[in-house]
Amino acid sequence: MTDEIFRNDGYVFEFEGEVTSIDGEWVELGGTAFYPGGGGQVCDTGSMGGIPVTEVTYRGENIFHKVPGHQFEVGDRMWCSVDWNRRYDLMMGHTAEHILFNALHRQDPEINIVKIYIGPDSKYVVVDRDIGLDAIGEAVKFANTVVRDNHPVIKSVMSRDDPEISRIRVKLERIEEDEITVVEIGDVDIAACSGIHVMETSEIGAIFVDRKVSAGKGQYAIHFRIGEDATNASMDLANSCLRIIDELGSKPEDVIRTVSNMRSELELCRRQLKDTVTSYIRCLAPKDVNGRKVYSAVLHTSDKNPAVESAEAHRKDGDTSAFVCVGQNLSVILASGDANVDCKTVISDVLAQFGGRGGGKKDFAQGGLAASVDPQAVLDALMDRLSA
Secondary structure: OOEEHHHHOOOOOEEEEEEEEEEOOEEEEOEEOOOOOEOOEOOOOEEEOOEEEOEEEEEOOEEEEEOOOOOOOOOOEEEEEEOHHHHHHHHHHHHHHHHHHHHHHHHOOOOOEEEEEEOOOOEEEEEOOOOOHHHHHHHHHHHHHHHHOOOEEEEEEEEOOOHHHHHOEOOHHHOOOOEEEEEEEOOOEEEEOOOOOOOEHHHHOOEEEEEEEEEEOOEEEEEEEEHHHHHHHHHHHHHHHHHHHHHHOOOHHHHHHHHHHHHHHHHHHHHHHHHHHHHHHHOOOOEEEOOEEEEEEEEOOOOOHHHHHHHHHHHHOOOEEEEEEEOOOEEEEEEEOOOOOOHHHHHHHHHHHOOOEEEEOOOEEEEEEOOOOOHHHHHHHHHHHHHO
């Protein structure tokens, strides 16, 4: 069993190690300060005898270090060094996650953690329900109060049978050991956790949530930053907001209402445009192309649904449709109920002439082109192919 130096003191980042076993690139030491990862926190990296340590992991109760290119032998002793800046960032991030989730839980007592990730480039907690931005904002305010108040962060060990376990945030079904490592942050939070943490909350500096994204199945990832990175990110976002406010010609206190009104107006314009395009398509007169009815048009809309619906209806009637929708890009639709028309082949060949691609089925195909392509030229090429 490897002596886990990091368990006793997360601030130890240099030590002398002795090689006890070797498995290719993987090296085991009698004792190590390298954290192999756990509790959502990624493993440490650093160097061993001046050679980079790129990965650290458990193998049963032993810890192995990946040291590509090493030439160590069992019994060798060498100076080992954990990448301290990276380690300290992870320690601050993991402690910040405890504080942030506690703050989120205060806003919504029904919320639960699904997953935690604490890495050097990304830090987030996945929760099992949506939580509004106003609630997240209040949670961030509380979290930073905890940081500023400089609460002690104390680690202890508790038996899973201890009657006090009921006051701890813990999922016992995920823990096999009889003894559980507990991290207590002042009188703010107490939770089971195997990660490494700072000793005082003020070391974190600041906590800032910079985005919330869907993680699927009703789950949401709350991404956050810490320390100077949090301060810089919050200032950058504030500056972006000021620029947006200036572009809108609004006042800071009115910007949310201004944007809400703009969204409502935009949605109204979209509905009106869709109704107009739908009405226009319904009024189209078919052209006779080699004895078959062909409905065709260039439609100035990025919403291709009216064109698709019309093309499907004409296809069912045995007729043919060719539509080019003009938005940020060109969307091309070709459908036909005529067995003599192979829509997939036609659209693929025609779009290839303009540097685009298309595909689908024999009776219904679609494709796309760059916005710089002349839409009328594309439609003319389709009609020429249909008349051939």
